[in-house]
Amino acid sequence: METNGHEHVIEVTDLRRVYGGGFEAVRGISFSVRRGEIFALLGTNGAGKTSTVELLEGLAQPAGGRVRVLGHDPCTDRAAVRPRTGVMLQEGGFPSELTVAETARMWAGCVSGARPPAEVLALVGLEAKAGTRVKQLSGGQRRRLDLALALLGDPEVLFLDEPSTGLDAEGRRATWELVSALRDGGTTVLLTTHYLEEAENLADRLAIMHEGRIATTGTPAEVTAAEPSRISFELPDGYFVGDLPPLGELGVTGHETDGRIVRLRTHELQRSATGLLMWAAQARVELRRLDVRSASLEEAFLQIAKDAPAQQAMGMTTKEYAA
Ligand SMILES: Nc1ncnc2c1ncn2[C@@H]1O[C@H](COP(=O)(O)OP(=O)(O)OP(=O)(O)O)[C@@H](O)[C@H]1O
Structure with missing residues (x-):
């Protein structure tokens, strides 16, 4: 269609x-x-x-x-x-006693108009293993044989x-x-x-x-763009989250704390990072373990999987700001 x-x-x-x-x-x-x-x-x-x-x-x-x-x-x-x-x-x-070449030939027999088995083995880099029994292949080599067989019918x-x-x-x-x-x-x-x-x-x-x-x-x-970028850092000694500049004014849409580590979410990474660094410079403090990263597919994935047990185990507290 x-x-x-x-x-x-x-x-x-x-x-x-x-x-x-x-x-x-x-x-x-x-x-x-x-x-x-x-x-x-x-x-x-x-x-x-x-x-x-x-x-x-x-x-x-x-x-x-x-x-x-x-x-x-x-x-x-x-x-x-x-x-x-x-x-x-x-x-x-696969039958584990057959060699790689025999397996490919057997499979080719089931495929109409199959490509030459040697050709697909070369495509996946298994030509040197043609005479090796399947049971002697490593896990990764077996995956490559799987792929070669899927390609036999072009x-x-x-x-x-x-x-x-x-x-x-x-x-x-x-x-x-x-x-x-x-x-x-x-x-x-x-x-x-x-x-x-x-x-x-x-x-x-x-x-x-x-x-x-x-x-x-x-x-x-597109999937990544929907996710916020992240800034994380360790709170300087003697400082609390409330001592930071108003986060909403820096374009921060939410934050999490994990002990002394603060993680900020933002859709305006440059503005938020600049505001935070200017504050640190003026306060003459160092933001140890500073990490600034753009949104990634990993963020999107973790956001979706956030109710999975591994994420729950992180035990973070979360605050959201009105956008
Ligand atoms: N034959 C089956 N009978 C009953 N439940 C099944 C059967 N096969 C899969 N499931 C269940 O269906 C759900 C989806 O399984 P599926 O294998 O499609 O997930 P998946 O996304 O491929 O997972 P993974 O990334 O772990 O391979 C799981 O909860 C699984 O336990």
Whole structure:
């Protein structure tokens, strides 16, 4: 379907997934992915990312709502969709006695018009491991084999469930480069990830899921822009928060204290930082552990996940100012 001149390769409308015991893992989500775009689904543990991706892959029927991939229902019209998509699941589950090359050849036998197995192994940097048994691969090498197999059919749409989990920094970068190159070649990619840096580097657009719903969506810049920047510092000896200049007048929209550490939130970082530093200069005090940082995807993520146990454990007090 075309909207505003963009062809939507994946369309999800009010999608729901309910498991056997009645647990609703996906609670009415909607988004679309354009042709040639990388779309990242981010979220807290158990947010419903894998449950969603499995519906897009046609591995299960939704309890409600609608999924279209390349214009088809991926579950009931699997024969039309499957040959045009590549899937990298979280757990590949290969026969461990086969070598890498044998695994790729076996998989190629199940894919119509498969690319030469050696070609996809080279793409993911596994050509030197062609003769190695799968059971002797490291976790990261297995992930790369997973990715190679997903590429065998030269798919138009690629689903990647946590593609770089278990990879070292170099392997992760290599995967990002490969996925970017695939996108540049016209492949549409939907990926799930726990790495905010991955989404920031790779995704054209993203959605952050929390408890089965989409909490926010947009380009990384749009999602980030909605979040405040942060300034933190240690209160100088003998000073209290009340001794600081009126924070609202510095453009500060809220603050938290954690012992002697003060954290300020602001949408006007330069104005707030300047006001604070001028105050410190005039008072002739040093702001130890001073940290000034622009809004980031991490902030957006933590804000959404703020009721998660790890955040509660930080035990901060919070004050909000009227904007
Ligand atoms: N087969 C199942 N039966 C019942 N509940 C399930 C099943 N699979 C997943 N769930 C539950 O559905 C919720 C969403 O799980 P899902 O695996 O989709 O989350 P996720 O966002 O991919 O998480 P993670 O980041 O930890 O991989 C979780 O609460 C999970 O316990």
